[in-house]
Amino acid sequence: EADIYQTPRYLVIGTGKKITLECSQTMGHDKMYWYQQDPGMELHLIHYSYGVNSTEKGDLSSESTVSRIRTEHFPLTLESARPSHTSQYLCASSATDRTNSPLHFGNGTRLTVT
Amino acid sequence: AQSVTQLGSHVSVSEGALVLLRCNYSSSVPPYLFWYVQYPNQGLQLLLKYTTGATLVKGINGFEAEFKKSETSFHLTKPSAHMSDAAEYFCAVSDPDTGNQFYFGTGTSLTVIP
Numbered sequence A: 001e002a003d004i005y006q007t008p009r010y011l012v013i014g015t016g017k018k019i020t021l022e023c024s025q026t027m028g029h030d031k032m033y034w035y036q037q038d039p040g041m042e043l044h045l046i047h048y049s050y051g052v053n054s055t056e057k058g059d060l061s062s063e064s065t066v067s068r069i070r071t072e073h074f075p076l077t078l079e080s081a082r083p084s085h086t087s088q089y090l091c092a093s094s095a096t097d098r099t100n101s102p103l104h105f106g107n108g109t110r111l112t113v114t
Numbered sequence B: 001a002q003s004v005t006q007l008g009s010h011v012s013v014s015e016g017a018l019v020l021l022r023c024n025y026s027s028s029v030p031p032y033l034f035w036y037v038q039y040p041n042q043g044l045q046l047l048l049k050y051t052t053g054a055t056l057v058k059g060i061n062g063f064e065a066e067f068k069k070s071e072t073s074f075h076l077t078k079p080s081a082h083m084s085d086a087a088e089y090f091c092a093v094s095d096p097d098t099g100n101q102f103y104f105g106t107g108t109s110l111t112v113i114p
Helices: none
Strands: A004-007 A010-013 A019-025 A031-037 A044-051 A054-057 A076-078 A087-094 A109-113 B003-005 B010-014 B019-021 B024-026 B032-038 B044-050 B056-058 B064-068 B073-078 B087-094 B102-104 B108-113
Touching: A004 A087, A010 A019, A019 A031, A019 A087, A019 A109, B003 B087, B003 B102, B010 B019, B019 B108, B024 B073, B032 B064, B032 B073, B044 B056, B044 B064, B044 B073, B073 B087
Parallel strands: A010 A109, B010 B108
Antiparallel strands: A004 A019, A019 A076, A031 A044, A031 A087, A044 A054, A087 A109, B003 B024, B019 B073, B032 B044, B032 B087, B056 B064, B064 B073, B087 B102, B087 B108
16 A cells, blocks of 8 residues: 555657656655666666655756655656657655665556657 | 666566566665566555565465565565556655655566466
8 A cells, every 4th residue: 555646547648748747655754766778678767856855867867857745745856848858757765764774655647748 | 776677578487477576776775675566557555565574474365575685685575476467567765864865667568477
């Protein structure tokens, strides 16, 4: 049962549109992450946050931006969607109090840009 | 940077047969190790993790994994495959000093043949 929620689950949108993918968690985790997942590929980290007002870019270059105004909320925004942004986006969080805490994932948002 | 190699992007086993999914990591310092399972149209779910202590780790759904430092491996096994085990499996590592960054393998798709 997920304690981390992503909306929408599926999104089909035209090129040039601005979109925001929502992610919220109820576990009080300080660390939150956005991953991009494509078939047959490893998960690529695109953004992460270690707490409120803290955001960093990940290993994979991305045209998206994130914000962390509240602990529980970590939305991802694409200012101008392009077909190359078509992918699955996974949000995750982990606890801060232990270094061996695993990631908890949401169910993902599958984005298609036409 | 750490890296994770999962040998075999697709594995097929008969129902009731042994499941063996391979994972090797590259790190001079033993990292924390995780196995995740992903069912269609869902996020990743933690199967098991190794941090310290006993090298044989038991997880959910009858899966277990053994950490072998000399082989830098963390292979996942299950004695008897069930149809419900058909899914994508990801091996992941994290830095034991910070627990902040996670690195994933490319995944292994498990098919169970009735």
